[in-house]
Amino acid sequence: MEKMIPVKKLVWALAAAGVLGAAGGALAMRNAKVTPVSDTATAAVPAQAGDAQVAAATTPLANAAAPAGNFTPPPAGMPDFAQIAAAQGPAVVNISVSGTVKTRAARVPQIDPDDPFYEFFRRFGVPGMPGGPNGGGEGGSREIRGQGSGFIVSADGVILTNAHVVQDAQEVVVKLTDRREFRAKVLGSDKSTDVAVLKIEAKNLPTVRLGATRDLRVGEWVLAIGSPFGFENSVSAGVISAKGRSLGPDESRVPFLQTDVAINPGNSGGPLFNARGEVVGINSQIYSASGGYQGLSFAIPVEVANKVRQQIEKGGKVQHAKLGVMVQEVNQGFADSFKLDRPEGALVANVEENGPAAKAGLRSGDVILGFKGQRIVSSGDLPALVDQSLPGDKVDIEVWRNGKRETITATLGDANEKGAKLAKAGGDADGDHAKLGLALRPLQPEERRQLGTRDGLLIQEVGEGSAAARAGVRPGDVLLAVNGTPVQSVEQVRGAVKGAEKSVALLVQRGADKIFVPVRIG
Numbered sequence: 250m251e252k253m254i255p256v257k258k259l260v261w262a263l264a265a266a267g268v269l270g271a272a273g274g275a276l277a278m279r280n281a282k283v284t285p286v287s288d289t290a291t292a293a294v295p296a297q298a299g300d301a302q303v304a305a306a307t308t309p310l311a312n313a314a315a316p317a318g319n320f321t322p323p324p325a326g327m328p329d330f331a332q333i334a335a336a337q338g339p340a341v342v343n344i345s346v347s348g349t350v351k352t353r354a355a356r357v358p359q360i361d362p363d364d365p366f367y368e369f370f371r372r373f374g375v376p377g378m379p380g381g382p383n384g385g386g387e388g389g390s391r392e393i394r395g396q397g398s399g400f401i402v403s404a405d406g407v408i409l410t411n412a413h414v415v416q417d418a419q420e421v422v423v424k425l426t427d428r429r430e431f432r433a434k435v436l437g438s439d440k441s442t443d444v445a446v447l448k449i450e451a452k453n454l455p456t457v458r459l460g461a462t463r464d465l466r467v468g469e470w471v472l473a474i475g476s477p478f479g480f481e482n483s484v485s486a487g488v489i490s491a492k493g494r495s496l497g498p499d500e501s502r503v504p505f506l507q508t509d510v511a512i513n514p515g516n517s518g519g520p521l522f523n524a525r526g527e528v529v530g531i532n533s534q535i536y537s538a539s540g541g542y543q544g545l546s547f548a549i550p551v552e553v554a555n556k557v558r559q560q561i562e563k564g565g566k567v568q569h570a571k572l573g574v575m576v577q578e579v580n581q582g583f584a585d586s587f588k589l590d591r592p593e594g595a596l597v598a599n600v601e602e603n604g605p606a607a608k609a610g611l612r613s614g615d616v617i618l619g620f621k622g623q624r625i626v627s628s629g630d631l632p633a634l635v636d637q638s639l640p641g642d643k644v645d646i647e648v649w650r651n652g653k654r655e656t657i658t659a660t661l662g663d664a665n666e667k668g669a670k671l672a673k674a675g676g677d678a679d680g681d682h683a684k685l686g687l688a689l690r691p692l693q694p695e696e697r698r699q700l701g702t703r704d705g706l707l708i709q710e711v712g713e714g715s716a717a718a719r720a721g722v723r724p725g726d727v728l729l730a731v732n733g734t735p736v737q738s739v740e741q742v743r744g745a746v747k748g749a750e751k752s753v754a755l756l757v758q759r760g761a762d763k764i765f766v767p768v769r770i771g
Contacts, residue, residue, distance in 0.1 A: 328470050328524035334484045337526055339426050339455040340401045341474045341519060343481045344410055344433070344447075348419035349390045393417055398475035398519030399447065400457045400528065402558070406431070406449040409554055410518030411533055412438040415445050423449050426482055437561035441502050441569060442636075443533055443549060444557040445518075457520055460527025462506065462550045465489060473510045473532050475519030485511040487546075494547060495629030496534065502569065504633040505547040506530045512546035521548040530554075556637075569664035570638045572611075572646075573604025576628045579616060582720075582767025586732050586754035587616055588652050594618045595628040598756075599763050609659035611648065613756060613763065614733025618654065619647030635661065650733070685746060685753075685768060686715020689728065689739055700758060704737055705729055708757070720768040722757065729763065730756035746770060 397414030401407070408423060415421055421433040431449035438445035472486045487510035494505040506521065512535050521530035530548030537543045560567045576595035577583075584592040594616040600607045611617075617625050620634045621644050638644060640663035648655050688710035697703060706728040711718045730736060731745035732754050746753055752769040 328472075330472055330484065330486055333472055333522055333524075333526045334474065337457055337520070337522060338474055338482055338484075340457045341426070341482060342399045342401065342408060343424040343476045343479075344397045344399050344408075344414055344518065345395070345422045345424065346397075346415055346418035346420065347392070347394045348417050349392050350417050351390050396476060396479055396515055397517040398515065398532070399423070400518075400520040401454050402456055402459065404452065404454050404456055406451045406454060407436075407558075407562070408433065408447040408449065409531060409558060410445050410447060411531060411549075412440050412443045412445040414518045415447070416440075421447060423447065424481070425454075437567070439557045439561075439567040442553055442557055442567075443503070444531065444554045446558050446561045457522075458527045459551055459555065460523055460525065460529045462492065462529050462552060465492065465506070465523060465529055467491060470524045471508055471510060471529065472522045473508075473512060473516060473519060474522070475512075475516035475532060477511075477513035477515040479515055487511070490545075493630065493633070495627075495633070496547065502632055502636040503549055503553055504630075505534070506550060508546050508548060509544050510546055511542050513542050552637075566665070568640055570635050570640050570642060570661040571605065571664040572631075572635050572659065573601035573606040573662060574611060574617075575599040576617065576631055577765055578628045580767060582752040582769055583616075583754050583765065585751040585769075586749065586767060587614075587649060589616065589649060593627070594625050594649065595631045596754075596765055598765055605659050605662040609646070609657050611646070611657060611659070614650070614730060614754075614765075616649040617646060618649055619645075621645060640664075685742075685755075685770070686712030686717045687722065687728070688712075689742065692727065700727060702727070702729070702758065704735065705758070706736060706739070706742070716768050716770050717755075717766075720755075720766050722755065722766055722768070723759070726757040726759050728755060728757055 395414070395418075397410060399408045399410035399414070402409055415435050415438060418435070421435060422430055423433045424430045429451075431451060433447040433449045436446040436448050467489050469489050470486065471489055472484060474482060474484050477483050477485075487508050489506060490509055491507040492504070494507045496503075496505055506529070508521070510521070510532075512532050516532045519532045520528040521532055523529045529551050531551070531554050532546065532548050534547040535542060536545035536547070557567055575598045577598050579587075579589065579592045579594050579596050581592050583589075583596055597606075597611060597613055597615045597617065600611055600613060617631060619625055620631060621638070623630075623634055625631055625634070638661055640661055642661050644659055644661060646657045646659055648657055687708055689706040690709055692700070692702070692705045692707050696707065697705070708722060708724055708726045708728055711722050711724055728736060728742070731742055732749065733756070734741075734745060736742050736745065749770060752767050755766045755768055757764060757766055
């Protein structure tokens with residue numbers, strides 16, 4: 250199976266297997282997996298664990314320090330990678346981390362003292378058994394060691410890298426290309442964007458130039474410098490394969506740059522340069538079935554990293570805005586149901602009670618087509634755009650509701666604040682509908698109390714081979730709305746289905762969750 254994998258784990262696994270003689274870097278992979286690109290090794294030690302301290306703040310791109318060297322891109326043809334490496338390489342650093350973390354005690358099977366193997370386990374201390382290491386009692390600790398990359402953004406020693414490179418580290422050592430080493434302080438890190446800011450006590454250091462991704466085109470040449478598998482200041486090149494990639498809910502705030510640049514464990518936190526020698530991203534993850542580079546690597550856009558840096562340098566916590574909705578992808582079935590010209594946008598499935606979206610009037614069944622003037626093509630576009638704003642910002646949201654476009658203004662909330670539960674909705678009826686293949690009945694008062702809804706139709710049966718069954722509707726689901734309109738009777742369901750052409754979107758409650766299910770009827 251393929252996956253995104255933190256390169257940290259991969260490098261040390263290779264080292265343990267005897268493939269490597271030294272620690273590698275950190276990267277992340279996914280199922281083909283995305284993995285962070287730093288290395289981490291572990292060993293049992295009789296010490297207490299400690300957590301690295303984290304804070305947060307930043308500085309505008311315009312305030313970046315002077316570049317390490319002047320660079321003029323060639324007028325045409327291949328970029329001069331040698332010139333970029335020579336001019337910018339001195340500002341790329343190797344990062345080594347170490348620390349200890351607590352481990353839980355192993356769960357030990359209970360062995361009868363009369364068992365013939367009991368005495369063997371007791372006398373020879375088999376791991377995990379009575380008398381052996383972690384054979385019961387309190388957990389111990391393990392040592393972590395790892396390596397990654399980073400780059401200097403100010404001449405007085407401010408460095409950007411990945412948060413996963415320095416996670417759980419109690420000592421961070423930065424090594425420059427001139428072989429000097431410095432202990433670094435973690436000024437702060439932000440796990441949700443995987444960005445960390447370090448500081449070393451030094452002066453007149455070479456620095457990188459920060460660029461921008463807005464004008465970066467798919468197919469443009471890019472270059473990475475880092476320490477894959479511990480091989481410092483290694484250079485690899487490739488092209489931008491795609492922009493604005495979403496790698497799943499855990500990383501939804503980052504619109505990743507996808508490249509085919511060879512990235513391996515140890516590259517995590519290193520810079521991605523454009524053909525002008527400017528940093529446009531931080532190499533962070535790879536997508537692989539084997540644990541090594543397979544042509545898919547991902548970088549955090551420099552604008553995301555610099556926003557985190559600005560907040561950390563100001564001494565405050567990293568703030569993230571929130572809209573307070575859960576969204577789904579709009580497929581062709583939903584597009585037909587809501588009479589959209591094409592399958593695009595973010596379908597609102599749930600709205601947080603008393604959250605920013607609810608206060609602005611957004612509701613389940615709305616399709617968000619635009620945010621602050623930016624078009625929403627897929628549901629993955631929305632979280633990244635929200636995160637480019639700050640709590641308290643007023644934003645215009647373009648939605649598709651009841652077959653027409655509307656603009657709603659919302660004031661964004663703070664994602665760090667604990668939100669309320671997601672709102673629920675409902676209907677009331679009895680009977681069944683043959684076209685969908687559903688048998689429906691009204692909810693009883695006790696059922697309404699348990700589900701937290703005033704209305705709703707309980708789906709008693711789903712016809713075998715019916716349209717609803719093929720779409721994944723299950724007995725026990727509660728039907729709340731059809732094509733965004735709450736239903737309170739079977740007649741309403743019949744009318745909604747009769748008026749549809751190719752498909753209908755059913756909003757159903759399943760346990761504590763609400764989801765839209767597209768059912769093709771035409």
